[in-house]
Every structure is written in C-alpha cells, then in structure tokens.
Amino acid sequence: MQFTIQSIATVHNNRQMIQDDRWGEIISTIELADHIHEASLKGIEDFSHLEIIFYFDKVTDDQIQYKARHPRNNQDYPEVGIFAQRGKNRPNKLGSTTVALLEVKPRALIVQGLDAIDGTPILDIKPVMKEFLPKKDVKQPAWSVDLMKAYWG
Amino acid sequence: MQFTIQSIATVHNNRQMIQDDRWGEIISTIELADHIHEASLKGIEDFSHLEIIFYFDKVTDDQIQYKARHPRNNQDYPEVGIFAQRGKNRPNKLGSTTVALLEVKPRALIVQGLDAIDGTPILDIKPVMKEFLPKKDVKQPAWSVDLMKAYWG
Numbered sequence: 001m002q003f004t005i006q007s008i009a010t011v012h013n014n015r016q017m018i019q020d021d022r023w024g025e026i027i028s029t030i031e032l033a034d035h036i037h038e039a040s041l042k043g044i045e046d047f048s049h050l051e052i053i054f055y056f057d058k059v060t061d062d063q064i065q066y067k068a069r070h071p072r073n074n075q076d077y078p079e080v081g082i083f084a085q086r087g088k089n090r091p092n093k094l095g096s097t098t099v100a101l102l103e104v105k106p107r108a109l110i111v112q113g114l115d116a117i118d119g120t121p122i123l124d125i126k127p128v129m130k131e132f133l134p135k136k137d138v139k140q141p142a143w144s145v146d147l148m149k150a151y152w153g
Numbered sequence: 154m155q156f157t158i159q160s161i162a163t164v165h166n167n168r169q170m171i172q173d174d175r176w177g178e179i180i181s182t183i184e185l186a187d188h189i190h191e192a193s194l195k196g197i198e199d200f201s202h203l204e205i206i207f208y209f210d211k212v213t214d215d216q217i218q219y220k221a222r223h224p225r226n227n228q229d230y231p232e233v234g235i236f237a238q239r240g241k242n243r244p245n246k247l248g249s250t251t252v253a254l255l256e257v258k259p260r261a262l263i264v265q266g267l268d269a270i271d272g273t274p275i276l277d278i279k280p281v282m283k284e285f286l287p288k289k290d291v292k293q294p295a296w297s298v299d300l301m302k303a304y305w306g
Contacts, residue, residue: 001160001274003208005245036244039220043233048292053206053247055156067192080196083278086285091189092158094206094277096249098287113288121154124247125236130291131301132239134251135266138283139201148284 007055007121008036015117018058018088020072023115024152027102030109030122038107045104049128052114055121056093063089077143085144095120098128113152160208160274161189168270171211171241173225176268177305180255183262183275191260198257202281205267208274209246216242230296238297248273251281266305 013028030052032038044050065082072087082090095116103110109125116122166181183205185191197203218235225240235243248269256263262278269275 001210003158003160003210003246003274005156005158005247007154007156008244035219037220040234040236040244042221042237043231043294044237046292046294047237047297048290049287051249053249057154057156066188067190068195078196081193083193084195084197084200084280086279086282090277091161091193092276093156094158096204096206096277096279098285100287100289121156123245124243124249126239126249127237127293127297128287128291129239129293129297129301131298131304132251133286133291134202134253134281135305136253137201138281138286139199140280140282141196141199144200144280144282145284148282151284152288 005123007123008033009122009125011054011114011116011118011120011122013118018117021150022153024113026112026114028111028114030111030125032107041104041109044101044109044127047101047127049098050101050111051096051098051126051128052122053124054095054116055123056088056095057121059088059093064091065089066091071143071147077147158276160276161186162275162278164207164267164269164271164273164275166271171270174303175306177266179265179267181264181267183264183278185260194257194262197254197262197280200254200280202251203254203264204249204251204279204281205275206277207248207269208276209241209248210274212241212246217244218242219244224296224300230300
C-alpha cells in the first residue's frame with residue numbers, strides 16, 4: 001500500500017551538512033508550510049516537549065537499506081537489521097525525535113535537540129505526554145549506548 | 154513537497170473498530186510486508202521497546218483537521234491545535250507509539266500496547282534508546298492528563 005504525504009513545516013538551523021554527532025545544542029526553527037493554519041499550534045506552549053516526525057529528503061533511494069548492516073558502518077558494532085537501528089538510510093526515510101520546546105511564534109516553533117539539517121521537511125508535530133513514554137525500564141544493547149555517546153554533544 | 158511512502162508491515166490484532174480507550178492490554182502481531190527482508194529485524198530482540206510509526210488509513214481526507222478543535226470533541230477540554238494533540242484526524246495521518254516488544258518471529262514482532270486497529274499499515278519500526286527519551290521533566294496541560302486516564306486501560 002502506498003500513500004502520499006506532504007511536508008507541513010520546514011526546519012531552519014545552522015547545520016547544513018549531514019553529521020553524526022553533537023546535536024544537543026542545536027536550536028532549530030520549525031516554520032509552518034503555507035497551507036497549514038496557524039491555529040494548528042494553539043495551546044502547544046503548554047507542553048515542554050514535542051515529537052517531530054520528519055523526512056530524510058537527502059537520502060537517495062539507492063541508499064536505502066532493507067536488510068542489516070553495521071551501524072555507522074562501524075565493524076566494531078554487530079550487524080543489525082535496519083529496524084533494530086535508527087539510522088537514516090531506512091525504508092520510507094522517516095525520522096522521529098523528541099525535542100524541547102523553547103518558544104512559540106505565530107507560525108513557528110523554536111526547539112532544541114532536533115537532529116535534522118537545515119531545510120528538512122517536517123511531516124508531523126505531536127505533543128509529548130508522559131503516558132506515551134515507556135511504561136517499564138528500557139533495555140537496549142551495549143552497541144547502542146556506545147553509538148549514542150557523543151550524539152547529543 | 155510531496156513524498157510517497159509504502160507500508161513495510163501490517164498490524165494484526167483483535168481490535169476491529171476504532172475505539173478511544175483501553176489499549177494497554179492489546180497484543181498485536183506486526184507482520185512484515187513481502188518486499189521487506191527478514192534480516193531487517195536482526196538483533197531487534199535486544200531492545201525492550203520499539204517506536205512504531207503507522208498510518209491512520211481509515212481517516213478520510215475530509216476528516217483531517219488543519220486548525221484547532223476540542224480533543225475528542227469534548228467541550229470540557231480547551232480548543233487546541235491539531236499539533237498540540239495526538240488525535241488521529243491530522244495532516245499526513247501519522248501515528249507514533251512506543252510499545253513493549255514481547256517476542257520476535259522470523260517475519261513478525263509480537264508487541265503490547267500498540268494503539269492501532271487490525272489491518273493498520275506500518276511505515277517504520279525504530280528501537281527505543283534511553284538517549285532519545287526527554288532529557289528533562291515532561292510538562293503537559295491538565296486536559297491531556299485527564300484524556301489519557303483510561304487510554305491504556
């Protein structure tokens with residue numbers, strides 16, 4: 001089944017190049033697309049965090065991984081399936097990240113910690129509610145802890 | 154900007170009708186689509202939780218809300234923008250939920266707490282890593298706490 005989706009906003013920040021690490025301090029402006037009404041943001045200032053779903057538009061179709069690979073092509077990490085990692089070269093090219101909401105403007109949001117480069121199309125914005133966080137302890141393999149060491153900065 | 158996306162898996166569970174509440178005990182099978190290699194799940198058993206991005210395919214285009222509305226049409230809740238709530242009638246019809254991973258089969262995952270009905274197309278599966286959870290306390294308005302009271306059951 002195929003579906004058509006459309007960007008509802010665009011990222012503006014000072015990161016022009018794809019980069020693996022140090023995303024924590026990046027401040028981004030998420031600017032609504034023309035066809036989205038500013039009322040869509042009403043009341044969003046009452047949330048501290050947002051979940052941003054975006055589209056890795058710089059990934060070409062031939063880069064998409066459908067099987068398994070070493071995360072970051074690092075042979076020290078085990079070979080794991082594309083759905084057992086969060087890398088960008090994935091089917092449907094969807095990214096999803098929780099950010100801190102710093103400021104709300106009439107047609108834009110200022111957020112911290114969005115790991116998307118300047119110009120990235122945004123597909124959805126959802127408020128983070130505690131009730132949607134994991135209900136029990138999160139377990140994850142050692143390679144993923146190592147990979148994330150410098151991710152936020 | 155428009156993009157085409159394709160389901161990579163399908164939900165199977167015993168919930169046939171759209172329902173607001175009591176999703177916590179629902180056990181779902183996520184079955185890979187034919188064009189997705191089973192190696193895409195390699196190593197996923199080392200994660201306790203997954204983030205599932207899915208498509209609200211039962212929502213018709215005329216149901217999509219681009220402005221603001223009372224969540225669940227409940228007048229006791231404030232009118233808030235569609236991006237300040239998680240309701241399904243949203244631009245791009247994307248859902249995103251963290252589930253507990255119970256079991257891995259060669260071409261399927263058994264998960265608990267997926268709030269999607271039987272037959273829902275799945276667009277992405279991402280492992281939950283602690284480093285992607287909110288870094289500070291989550292703040293949210295009182296209406297959202299009230300709305301979530303019976304959501305998981």
